Amino acid sequence: MLKLTRKIDYALVALARLAKPDVAEDSPLSARQIAEDYQMPTPLVTRLLKDLQRAGLVTSTRGAHGGYTLAMAADEIAMTLVIEAIEGPVQIAACCDETEANPCDACQVIPRCPITSKIKKLNDHVVDLFRQVTLADMIEPEVDVPSEAINIVRAGAGAS
Amino acid sequence: MLKLTRKIDYALVALARLAKPDVAEDSPLSARQIAEDYQMPTPLVTRLLKDLQRAGLVTSTRGAHGGYTLAMAADEIAMTLVIEAIEGPVQIAACCDETEANPCDACQVIPRCPITSKIKKLNDHVVDLFRQVTLADMIEPEVDVPSEAINIVRAGAGAS
DNA sequence: ATTAATAGGATCATTTCGGTACTATTTCAA
DNA sequence: TTGAAATAGTACCGAAATGATCCTATTAAT
Numbered sequence: 001m002l003k004l005t006r007k008i009d010y011a012l013v014a015l016a017r018l019a020k021p022d023v024a025e026d027s028p029l030s031a032r033q034i035a036e037d038y039q040m041p042t043p044l045v046t047r048l049l050k051d052l053q054r055a056g057l058v059t060s061t062r063g064a065h066g067g068y069t070l071a072m073a074a075d076e077i078a079m080t081l082v083i084e085a086i087e088g089p090v091q092i093a094a095c096c097d098e099t100e101a102n103p104c105d106a107c108q109v110i111p112r113c114p115i116t117s118k119i120k121k122l123n124d125h126v127v128d129l130f131r132q133v134t135l136a137d138m139i140e141p142e143v144d145v146p147s148e149a150i151n152i153v154r155a156g157a158g159a160s
Numbered sequence: 161m162l163k164l165t166r167k168i169d170y171a172l173v174a175l176a177r178l179a180k181p182d183v184a185e186d187s188p189l190s191a192r193q194i195a196e197d198y199q200m201p202t203p204l205v206t207r208l209l210k211d212l213q214r215a216g217l218v219t220s221t222r223g224a225h226g227g228y229t230l231a232m233a234a235d236e237i238a239m240t241l242v243i244e245a246i247e248g249p250v251q252i253a254a255c256c257d258e259t260e261a262n263p264c265d266a267c268q269v270i271p272r273c274p275i276t277s278k279i280k281k282l283n284d285h286v287v288d289l290f291r292q293v294t295l296a297d298m299i300e301p302e303v304d305v306p307s308e309a310i311n312i313v314r315a316g317a318g319a320s
Numbered sequence: 321a322t323t324a325a326t327a328g329g330a331t332c333a334t335t336t337c338g339g340t341a342c343t344a345t346t347t348c349a350a
Numbered sequence: 351t352t353g354a355a356a357t358a359g360t361a362c363c364g365a366a367a368t369g370a371t372c373c374t375a376t377t378a379a380t
Binding site: 203221225 | 336337338339340341345346347348349
């Protein structure tokens, strides 16, 4: 259904929380605290942060007073990075798997599929869109004027 | 995972088949034949075509020598229409449900969710993108030059 | 030493999705 | 008028993905 999973939602909220000014290098925030702040299941948040840490999006500090902080600036954390960290490459269909030698062969469910190459192109556009949107866009204050990046994307997508 | 379901793949292939020149008002193509052409499960193709018929994208003729034909031109059949016909409105997250009075209330899984409005905006861009792409883009011959619509979208999404 | 935190793995339950089966109805043709 | 070919509709099943939990080990500050 072309839908973000709940995991991604949780991860974005957690990252948005870490982007708040009260979190810094020397004052990380624990997974438990993040989960409590937004009533999210603690074990799940823990696992998601671990995934994000493996991908290099957050840094972890173990032990008492430990926790997580962002590993890079909010405007560097693109949604593609978040999605890839948690559920692998963004691909709207199986035939978009770049690791396959012959893309058309990857589409094993539909022999001689007539639209494989077109689906791949569409996938590129989706990836472009999600690479344009960063954590910074998610945490900006509530105003009616969308962010610069969003405006650019919209202008492009809206033109015809 | 932000992925098209196999149903959508099947539906697109079926529609692409109906767009071929051998199918016309007076010579519809049966669901069974479409399924055979691409080795797709017949009962599933039948159900998908029924959904597409309900949405007005194809017309059906019952009885012997019956079958399906496209109900409109290929460039009028946007991917959003296909997706909506088969699995409902395009919404990348629950909080994108437009039928809800208070969008933020719809996000019942995360109280005081700080990114609901931003997710909705992102959803708008996804919808825009999928509205730009039509069946005509899916069936055009295999050339390296992408279609006009795709070019426009790409130029917009790629700019920064 | 104790406490508080992450790291990692194993596991379970539930929902969704892909797929099947069966019956009714309509239409053409012999 | 009868049979075959097609859609229409519904109910159902199995498997895979997803959401969620539990347990243990390790690390660091007090």
